[in-house]
Amino acid sequence: xxxxxxxxxxxxxxxxxxxxxxxxxxxxxxxxxxxxxxxxxxxxxxxxxxxxxxxxxxxxxxxxxxxxxxxxxxxxxxxxxxxxxxxxxxxxxxxxxxxxxxxxxxxxxxxxxxxxxxxxxxxxxxxxxxxxxxxxxxxxxxxxxxxxxxxxxxxxxxxxxxxxxxxxxxxxxxxxxxxxxxxxxxxxxxxxxxxxxxxxxxxxxxxxxxxxxxxxxxxxxxxxxxxxxxxxxxxxxxxxxxxxxxxxxxxxxxxxxxxxxxxxxxxxxxxxxxxxxxxxxxxxxxx
Numbered sequence: 001x002x003x004x005x006x007x008x009x010x011x012x013x014x015x016x017x018x019x020x021x022x023x024x025x026x027x028x029x030x031x032x033x034x035x036x037x038x039x040x041x042x043x044x045x046x047x048x049x050x051x052x053x054x055x056x057x058x059x060x061x062x063x064x065x066x067x068x069x070x071x072x073x074x075x076x077x078x079x080x081x082x083x084x085x086x087x088x089x090x091x092x093x094x095x096x097x098x099x100x101x102x103x104x105x106x107x108x109x110x111x112x113x114x115x116x117x118x119x120x121x122x123x124x125x126x127x128x129x130x131x132x133x134x135x136x137x138x139x140x141x142x143x144x145x146x147x148x149x150x151x152x153x154x155x156x157x158x159x160x161x162x163x164x165x166x167x168x169x170x171x172x173x174x175x176x177x178x179x180x181x182x183x184x185x186x187x188x189x190x191x192x193x194x195x196x197x198x199x200x201x202x203x204x205x206x207x208x209x210x211x212x213x214x215x216x217x218x219x220x221x222x223x224x225x226x227x228x229x230x231x232x233x234x235x236x237x238x239x240x241x242x243x244x245x246x247x248x249x250x251x252x253x254x255x256x257x258x259x260x261x262x263x264x265x266x267x268x269x270x271x272x273x274x275x276x277x278x279x280x281x282x283x284x285x286x287x
Contacts, residue, residue, distance in 0.1 A: 119232065120271040122146055124154075126264055127171070136162075136179035136199060136261070142269060143170040151230050153270040159236035159258025160184065160224060161267055172269075176261050177237070178203060185228035186237050188214075189221040197222060197237055197255055203262070205238055207253035216243040216253055232272065 128139040142148050144167055154161045154174050162182060166173040175182050182199040186207065195210040210216060220240040226233030242254040 121268045122148065122271055124172075124267050124269055126267065136176040136182070136201065137165075138174050138176065138264065140164075140172050140174060140267065140269070141170070143168050143172055145169055147271050148172050148269055152272060153231045153235070154267050155235060155270065156259040156264055156267050158260070159238065160231060161259045161261070161264060163230055164269065174267075177205060177257055177259075178261050183228070184231055184237060185225040186222040187225040188216060188240075189223050190217075191215060191220075194225055194227070195222075195253075196228075203257070204241070205255040205257060207240070207255050208250065210251045210253060212245045212249055212251055214251065216240060216251055218243060222255060232270065 122142055124140040124142040126138050127141045130137050140148075140154075148164055148167050150164055150167055152164045154163060160177060162174045162176040162179070164172045165175045177184060177197065177199055178201070179199040180201045184197050185194070186197045187194045188210075191214070193210060193214050193216070195207050197205045197207050200206055207216075207222065218240055220243075222237040222240070224231040224233055224235040224237055236258040238255040238257045240253055241256045242252075244252045246252040
C-alpha cells in the first residue's frame with residue numbers, strides 16, 4: 001500500500017512540468033508573427049472565430065429581412081385596401097356626377113320645351129311604375145296641392161307622354177299614350193291630315209281614321225290636333241314607322257311615340273283646365 005502511494009506522488013512533478021511546458025509554448029506562440037507581421041495567435045483566433053461570426057451575421061440578416069418584409073407587406077396590404085376604398089368612393093362620386101350631368105341635360109331640354117308652350121307647367125319626377133311597363137301607367141310626385149287635376153297633359157322633353165287620371169294630395173297616376181285605353185287627336189305634320197292615335201299595349205301606337213286615299217309615308221311626324229279637348233295643339237306625338245292601305249277604307253298605320261315611355265324620369269304637367277274639368281270644383285272647395 002505504501003509503494004502505490006509513493007509511485008503516484010512521484011508522477012505528479014511530471015504533470016506539472018508538462019503543464020508548464022505547454023503554457024510556455026503557448027506564451028511563445030503568442031509572440032510569434034507571420035510574414036505579414038500579424039501575431040499567429042491572433043490569426044488562429046480569427047480563423048477559429050470566423051465561422052461563428054459569419055453564422056451569426058447570416059442569422060441576423062435573415063431575421064432582419066424577414067421582419068422588414070413582413071412589416072413592409074403588412075403596410076402595403078393596408079395601403080392597398082385604403083387605395084381600393086378610395087377608388088370605390090371615387091367611382092361612386094363619378095357615377096353620381098354623371099347622373100347629375102345627364103339629369104341636367106334632360107332638364108335643360110325640358111325647360112326649353114316649356115318656354116315654347118305658352119301655358120303654365122309643373123315639373124315632376126317619376127316615382128313609380130306598375131310591375132310591368134306594358135300596363136302603361138306611372139306615378140308622379142305631384143298632386144292636388146301642387147295644382148294637378150285629372151285629364152291634364154303630361155309631356156317629356158321629346159313629346160307627349162300621356163294624361164293624369166288619378167290625383168291624390170301629393171301624387172298622381174299617369175295613363176301613357178301606349179295604354180290600350182288611351183287615345184289622342186293628331187294630325188300629320190306634313191299634310192295636316194287629321195286622325196286619332198290609339199294605344200296598343202306595346203311600344204307603338206295605331207293611327208286610325210286616315211283614308212286609304214291619303215298620302216302617309218314612313219317618317220311622317222304626328223302632332224296633337226287639339227280636337228280632343230285635353231292636349232293643346234302642336235305637341236309632338238310620334239313618327240310613322242309603317243303605313244299600308246287597309247281593307248276597310250282606312251290605312252293601317254303604326255306610329256313610334258316621340259317620348260321614351262320606358263326610360264322617362266322627369267316630365268312636365270301642363271296646368272291647363274281640360275273641358276271635362278272646367279266646371280268641376282277643386283277638392284276641398286266649399287269647406
